[in-house]
Structure formats: C-alpha cells, structure tokens
Amino acid sequence: MTIQGHDVRQNLHETVDVCVVGTGAGGAVAAKELAQVGLSVVMLEAGAAHDPKTFSRHMPDMLLRLFWDAGMRTTHDGSVLISQGLGVGGSTVHNLCYAVRPPNPILENWGAEFGIQDLSPRDFSWSLNRVEATLGVKPIQENQVNGLNRIIRQGCRAMGWRGTVQKHNRGPCPDCSADCLLGCPASEPGLGKQSMAVTYIPQALEAGARLYTNCLVEAINTEHGRIVGATARFLSENMQQPRHTDTKTKESREVYQLTVHSKAVILAAGAVNSPQLWLKSRLPDPGKHAGRNLHLHPAIFVGGIFDQEIDAYQGIPQSFYVDHFLNIARNSDSGYLLLPAFGPMALVALNMPSFGQEHRDLMRCYRSIAALLVLLHDRSSGRVALDRQGRPVIRYRLSRADRASLVEGLIHGAQLLFAAGAREIILPYTQRTAITRERDLDVIRRRGIVENDILIASSHPQGTLRMGSDPRKTVVDSFGEAHAVKGLFVVDASLFPTSIGVPPMLTVAAMADRIARRLAANWPP
C-alpha cells in the first residue's frame, strides 16, 4: 500500500517491526527481503512515486523531479556537483544501469583491514547472485553497443588498453537514448530500466510493506541505546522541504507528522542524507566517525570532436568501459575508470568550456562529439556536517595525489579519443583550450585541476557511516548495525569503508540483501 504524503491531512502513527528510511538501491532491497519473511515494514521516502510514463526530455523539469536540490547539490565551496536521486527508487531511476560487481581485492581488503566478517568474494556472491536475478542483470549484447561506446572501444583497442562491455539491469527498450539520465519512460517490470521502483519496491508492497512518499524523516528516535522509531514530516507535492504555505494554492497548510514506532530502523538515505539524519538525531557514535570518510568518485569530462557524426545520444549510453588504469589487485586505493559519457544537449552544454560564440560553435558539433568521464577511485576523503538549520554541509578537497591521477586520466582520455580519430579535444575548463595534436596534451599538466575552473561531478558519494569491527574507527559493525545503537542498521553506500572504485549500485543492493537476511535470521535485533 502506498500513501502519498502530500494528500495526508492529519498526524499519523505507525507501529511496525521495521522502518526503512529511503527507497533506493539499499532501502528497497532491505524492505522487500524483510517484508517477505513476514515482518511488518514501513518505507519512508522524501520524494514522490514517479510514473515513468510522465518522464520527459525537458531537463530542468526532470532535475526538479528526480534529484535532491534539483541536481544543484554541491560541496561547500561549489567545486564538486553531487547528483543524488530523490523519489521512489532513488538514484536507480536516473543511473545508467551499469551492474558491476565489486572488485574482489576491495572485498578482501575490507575484510582484512576493517575486520568485516563473512564478506569474502565467495560469501558475498550469494547476495550478488540474488540481486542480479531480481534486477534482471545480463550482459549487454554486441548489437546494443552504440556509436559512442564503439568509438571508445576502438580507441581503447588502438591504445592496447584493457576494457570490457559490461552487464546491465535493463530489459528491451524501444527508445533508448542519452535521455536515460532523466529517467526511463519505458521502465516497467521486464522492460526498459529495471530500477528499484519497478523491481524491489512492487515486490515489497506485494509482501505487505507500506510506503509513505513525500515524507521527510526528521529524527531517528532512541531510548537507552535502543531504537524506538522515527519521526517524519509530510511534504507538499512539488516541494522537497516542508513549508507552511503551499506555493501553488497560496493556502496556509499545517505541517503533519508521521510517528513510527519500530524495533529496527534501516537507514538507506544515501551517503549524504544518512549521516545528516544521524547527526541531526544526535545518535551516539563513540569514535566520532559519523559523516567522516566521505568519498565521491569525482568525475571529469573530456570530449573529442570527430569528422563523422557519431550521434552519441542514441542507444544505450554506457555499455563499455576502460578499466586498464584501475589495477586494484596491485594498488587497492587508487586508479580510475574511463567511462563513455554523453547526455541531452543541455547536459553536454554544461560540460563545454567557454561561453558566447565559442561555446555555440562547439555545440554545433553536438552530433560529432564523443566524450568520456574520468571516474576517480579517490583516496581523498571529506566530511558531511550540519549547518545551523540542520542541512548537510559537504566538505571535500582533492588530495595532491588524486589531482595528479585526474590529470593523468584526462591525458589518457584525450589520447584514447585521438586514437579513435578525434580531430580536436574538448576539456571542461571555463576557458577553451583547443587541443588538436597529441603533443599539446601537456597543457593539461600545466593547467592542472583548479576548483571552480573545471567542472567536477559526483554521482557516487560513499563511506560516511563506515562499516568495520572496531567501534573506535567505524560507525557500524560487519552486518550494518550501529556499534552504539541496538536496532539501527545502515544499508546504503555510507557503509563502504573505502572508495569502491566501480559503479556501486549492485554492491549497495547486495550489501542490503546480506544485512536484511541476517537481520531476519536473528530477529528481533
């Protein structure tokens, strides 16, 4: 059963076994697994339940609907743009469906360095298999590799680097394009993007879970070191934050609350909102690590203009990637991926340098551009704190080593594009630096990575409530339960003790599966 928060006109109370905060890759999986073993589950989601058929190509509208802060969330100095999904399904509604397993050396390192039990690649593969089956994960077929990805693969082969076509959680899609980033209008069980909103959430609801949308959790409640529930506030239809006056109708509207009494709370609001809620609720944290250890997988765009039309926006946007520079077996905490990257015109326009006629000339080449993202497996770590209003303040500064890696990544990306036939390289600096010869790539080293001069984006914040056996160094234990609060579990990317280095959706979902099954087996917590 789904209750739309904006329709609620009274204070409500729920008494359940489990309260799940957030319905993305972690929360949806935990809710479904726990509901299916017969526990009473309520899911609280700050955003709306979207009907995919209403998704349009109009980027500003879709940013307002699908992203926290309309996609304008940044670090405190504005240097990194952080996109996080809002609404039922979370970021799985707008992500590009890479279904990548975590690298085995990362899992082994988490086990060895952080004392996490039962997380060997073999143990974890049970959860990965289950999640892959539910999401319909399968290899991307050769005839599904689009022009952009073929160009990137061609460049990768010419350079003699390693790269592979990945798996995805996507069914047949009649109209697949770069607009996938703004939600898939074909998405339904078995068709189009297999987000949590069309896979795990319907199964959780079928098993008896209740879902409140437009319902922003304001506090996690505890008594004597044990969870007793959560308090939330219902929001108006088109608003993320509670207000007393509805801007549409101009009617004054009371703010109604939902009070949930539960034996367990599962935090799955993402690596920014989960620590925000933790800190706002003043939950105990002996090691004072809540909100710290933030990794972002910062990503930088590098494009190439080709003589021929590539029409990179058509077809599956991401299928192939270059993992040649992510050698985790040798070096588990550094490296980067080169991912194909494209989008609707508006998104590409934001990544182009300069302004005025120069920018316009570049945009005229839209159909002939192929682009990559350098996605960094970052060692730099930041922090989520609170401002006076209780909003998240995200602090993050790239270390010198990570800056050097990004520079190297940009150069390798540009070399790949040249090898694939690009006639000019586009870098996302504010001022255009046209590079037409490989020997001129040294300019990237000279310019370096300067904040607010180059667009840095992040879609994978992680690590802010990290998992491990030592309460002095970590926030939750090996099975996601808070060291200092009985019955409080974390199942989103906040858990990761270090950067994971690859797209994290599958790992988050499998981690949630592992934690939920353990909780069900040991119920009550």
Place this chain on the structure above:
Amino acid sequence: MALKFFNPIEIKILNVLTERVVGSDIYDRWKRSYAYKASTPDYSPTLTTIDRFVAGLPLNLQVQLRQGLRLFQWCPILFIGKLGPFTHLSSRDADTYIRSWAQSRFRLRRRLFRGLRDIILLGYYSQVDANIDHAAAAPRRKDDHPGT
C-alpha cells in the same frame, strides 16, 4: 506566462547575460518569431524555463542566486573600471566583464560565473528551438518541452 521568481531588474540582467552566454541574438529572434506574437512579450522561453527551474530550487540556493545577480550587476566599476551597471555595458564591455569573472583568481567569482552560466545554458538548451538550431535529431517524446 507570468514569472514566479525573478523581478524586473533580474529579468533585465538575465536577458543580457543570456545573449552573451549563449552567443546569439536569441531575444531579438524571439521577438521576430511567430510564437512571440501569441506570448507575453517580455519573457523568452529560455527565461521562462530558468524562472520555473529556479522557483523549484531550495531556498538557500535561491537566496545565493539573487545575491549573485545583484553583485554581478553592480561590479563593472570594480573589475573593468566602467561606470554603471552590467545591463548598461556595450556588448564588447559586457564580454570583457563576464570574462573577468570566468578567469578570476578568486574562487568565489569563478563559482558565481559558473553557476549563472550553467543555469542559462540549462534553460537555453532545454528549448526546442535550440535543439533544432543545432540540428540534433534526437528522438523526441510527445510531452516534451512544457516550458515552451
């Protein structure tokens, strides 16, 4: 369509800034277009889209944007030595002024430029006209471009 967020001064700033950032006489072309006759004269589709988008942003970002526009309007004397507000500059001076923000040594100025530039580009390139202009034959959905 009435605007929800911007006041008349901000509309002026944005109209000038949009033409400089997008690099076209879009406002003049809008006035000459068929659609213009049936619409509210002052607001191009780009401005309407930006306004709707900004009206949906969190309050703190709206406040920052409003302060940023004000700062941008009144600083030509400081950064390029020209008297008067940004909206009164010649096209050439306006470009010099914008470039002074884009390439500033001060992070705050670069950040403000980037924010304004990106919101304008987002508004402009979400328009159907912009797509046609750039001959992008992307597949379209039926309910596209509610802002136009």
